Amino acid sequence: MITAPAPAAPHWVQVALSVLGILGGGTGLAAIAAVVVQRGKFKADAADTLTEAALTLVQPLQTRITQLEVEALSARSELGTLREQVNQLQFVVRVLTRTLDRWRAAIRAPDATLRKVRATVAESDRIPEMDR
Amino acid sequence: MRTRIRPSHRPYEIAVLVAAALSGVLILTLDVRPTSVHLSMPQPILIAWELGQIAVGVGGLLGILWPGRLSTGLGLELASVLVLGTITGMYAVAVSVVSGRNSIVAISFMMAVTVGSFWRAAQIAIDLRRLARVCESATYEQLRTGVT
Numbered sequence: 001m002i003t004a005p006a007p008a009a010p011h012w013v014q015v016a017l018s019v020l021g022i023l024g025g026g027t028g029l030a031a032i033a034a035v036v037v038q039r040g041k042f043k044a045d046a047a048d049t050l051t052e053a054a055l056t057l058v059q060p061l062q063t064r065i066t067q068l069e070v071e072a073l074s075a076r077s078e079l080g081t082l083r084e085q086v087n088q089l090q091f092v093v094r095v096l097t098r099t100l101d102r103w104r105a106a107i108r109a110p111d112a113t114l115r116k117v118r119a120t121v122a123e124s125d126r127i128p129e130m131d132r
Numbered sequence: 133m134r135t136r137i138r139p140s141h142r143p144y145e146i147a148v149l150v151a152a153a154l155s156g157v158l159i160l161t162l163d164v165r166p167t168s169v170h171l172s173m174p175q176p177i178l179i180a181w182e183l184g185q186i187a188v189g190v191g192g193l194l195g196i197l198w199p200g201r202l203s204t205g206l207g208l209e210l211a212s213v214l215v216l217g218t219i220t221g222m223y224a225v226a227v228s229v230v231s232g233r234n235s236i237v238a239i240s241f242m243m244a245v246t247v248g249s250f251w252r253a254a255q256i257a258i259d260l261r262r263l264a265r266v267c268e269s270a271t272y273e274q275l276r277t278g279v280t
Contacts, residue, residue: 013226013229014172014173014174014177017222018174020222020225021180021184021218021219021222022177023218024215024217024218024222025180027214027218028211028212028218029211031253032207032208035203035206035207035208035260036207038264039201055266
């Protein structure tokens with residue numbers, strides 16, 4: 001589009017810009033060359049690369065996780081023993097309720113006598129379920 | 133809920149790289165040249181300057197989107213921003229010499245791109261050095277077990 005010959009920018013500008021351009025282009029090429037040459041230094045893939053900062057972030061998290069895992073494990077075992085105890089207690093409560101019902105029935109019976117009640121009580125003493 | 137704060141420099145960088153490629157293609161296809169550049173650069177440098185715009189845009193975007201090794205992508209981006217800084221700096225010098233103080237706005241923005249490019253280049257250089265150090269000190273397996 002520009003057909004008129006240059007109204008001549010100062011010569012030093014041309015020289016300066018040439019030097020600048022050559023320097024910049026050279027640096028760019030050098031950068032590519034440097035990365036290509038030192039490729040062996042970078043072993044990690046993009047997806048797996050962690051910077052130093054990320055590593056230092058990850059480490060405390062990791063120890064925390066192991067701590068929490070241990071705690072979770074102990075909590076779980078404690079829960080197991082507690083559940084077992086609850087089961088036993090439920091069983092005992094059931095047996096006791098049944099005994100109580102039987103005694104009450106014996107006492108409330110219209111023909112209840114002291115001897116009969118005693119016999120009922122003595123009988124439930126021998127119930128083997130209660131041995132536990 | 134997980135909130136991710138995005139790095140803030142990317143939009144500018146990507147936009148400038150796209151603009152560089154577009155401008156290079158347009159200059160070449162339409163065969164128009166900014167007067168200032170035409171006046172202040174010798175012919176071979178001028179052609180290199182034009183081609184450089186396209187190369188910078190394509191190379192930079194390629195580096196940013198590089199699917200392979202991170203270091204390769206960063207290297208491409210490094211070279212691109214270095215050359216981008218040079219190209220915009222040359223343009224700023226050319227404009228300022230030819231148009232003087234009439235073009236303060238254009239020069240300001242152009243210099244901003246230049247400074248930003250070299251800034252980014254320095255960042256990448258530091259990152260690459262760190263990356264190399266990490267890769268040296270920690271083996272790949274260590275890195276891996278560090279994450280899982």
